[in-house]
Amino acid sequence: MNAVFTVPGSSLSLPEEKMLSMDFPITWLSKWQGLVGRFITLKINNRCPLRCRHCSLFESGEPPEHEFLLSEAQLRSQIEAIDPAVYAVVVFVGGEPSLSVNSLRLGIDLCCERKLKSAIVSAPVWASSLSNANRFLDQVHGLNLLHLSFDLYHLEFLKASFYENALEAAAARGLPVAMLVCYANERELDDVNEKLRALRHRFIVSYSQVLPLGSGAQLLGQRQPGSTIETMADLLALPRSCRAGNTVMDKHGNVYGCCWAESVNSSPLAMSANGGGARTAIQELEASLIFQSVRKHGMINSRTEQQKQVMLEIAKGKYFVNECHLCLEAMAQGGSSVWR
Numbered sequence: 567m568n569a570v571f572t573v574p575g576s577s578l579s580l581p582e583e584k585m586l587s588m589d590f591p592i593t594w595l596s597k598w599q600g601l602v603g604r605f606i607t608l609k610i611n612n613r614c615p616l617r618c619r620h621c622s623l624f625e626s627g628e629p630p631e632h633e634f635l636l637s638e639a640q641l642r643s644q645i646e647a648i649d650p651a652v653y654a655v656v657v658f659v660g661g662e663p664s665l666s667v668n669s670l671r672l673g674i675d676l677c678c679e680r681k682l683k684s685a686i687v688s689a690p691v692w693a694s695s696l697s698n699a700n701r702f703l704d705q706v707h708g709l710n711l712l713h714l715s716f717d718l719y720h721l722e723f724l725k726a727s728f729y730e731n732a733l734e735a736a737a738a739r740g741l742p743v744a745m746l747v748c749y750a751n752e753r754e755l756d757d758v759n760e761k762l763r764a765l766r767h768r769f770i771v772s773y774s775q776v777l778p779l780g781s782g783a784q785l786l787g788q789r790q791p792g793s794t795i796e797t798m799a800d801l802l803a804l805p806r807s808c809r810a811g812n813t814v815m816d817k818h819g820n821v822y823g824c825c826w827a828e829s830v831n832s833s834p835l836a837m838s839a840n841g842g843g844a845r846t847a848i849q850e851l852e853a854s855l856i857f858q859s860v861r862k863h864g865m866i867n868s869r870t871e872q873q874k875q876v877m878l879e880i881a882k883g884k885y886f887v888n889e890c891h892l893c894l895e896a897m898a899q900g901g902s903s904v905w906r
């Protein structure tokens with residue numbers, strides 16, 4: 567039987583009791599229990615053979631001017647900066663991290679030494695056949711979680727058989743798989759869900775809606791259905807999507823309280839490594855009352871009534887896809903009055 571387990575709210579770092587309520591088979595649950603906790607994402611490269619329409623990596627339409635690959639020393643110092651008491655899982659991303667398999671090998675081994683779990687986010691370009699999928703997963707043995715990007719945009723480049731091969735090779739190793747699904751509208755969501763249901767192996771699914779920013783803006787064009795925010799009730803009715811707490815570290819060791827905070831010029835959730843390096847940036851983020859309140863309650867719910875009023879003034883007359891979309895506008899427009 568095909569089994570798709572949906573993770574509501576798009577967050578993979580679910581509290582244990584929420585996972586328990588999701589009717590996971592017990593063997594799966596025990597695998598996932600070790601992964602419950604906060605994730606920190608490290609970008610090991612910015613290379614990718616694909617050109618997915620929703621991806622911001624090649625926004626200009628040109629390959630990045632400066633390809634980068636984290637050096638061994640950078641990777642070591644970034645992983646050593648991560649406190650296992652704060653973070654449970656290190657997620658290696660790119661670009662396409664499977665293009666830098668030596669870095670992945672080193673990163674996974676360093677995580678093991680530091681009692682951290684490891685995961686990657688990958689499009690399975692390495693799974694054109696079952697033997698190729700096995701070869702890649704052999705190279706990254708010790709990995710605790712495989713995220714596969716699965717959406718209509720990746721499927722313009724990769725056949726469903728690549729995912730089948732990746733899932734089969736992962737299943738043979740007892741490696742849990744989470745499908746990461748981006749979608750622009752309900753029609754795309756239905757379409758991608760149908761394709762997910764056709765796959766034969768077990769996985770869970772995490773959904774994210776494309777925001778009309780950067781490549782997403784080009785993708786969505788003028789097609790932005792939905793009504794504008796006019797009242798506080800409209801604002802409070804926005805779909806919640808906050809994942810603050812699952813942190814991102816960039817190649818310089820700067821630390822961001824969520825993946826979106828890196829995309830804006832100024833964010834209260836961004837901590838520079840310039841002062842004392844990545845370790846200090848992580849400590850400063852953890853010590854930030856703004857970050858902790860957003861992490862615990864979500865962006866909208868963590869704001870006071872007065873701060874919500876400021877957000878309403880910023881939002882009035884505009885359409886927002888979800889909480890993150892509004893939050894980014896608040897970071898760009900709101901100044902400190904939304905946050906302090």
Ligand code: SF4
Nearest residue numbers: 808809824865890893
């Ligand atoms: S709501 Fe804001 S802080 Fe929370 S994840 Fe979205 S962009 Fe980040």
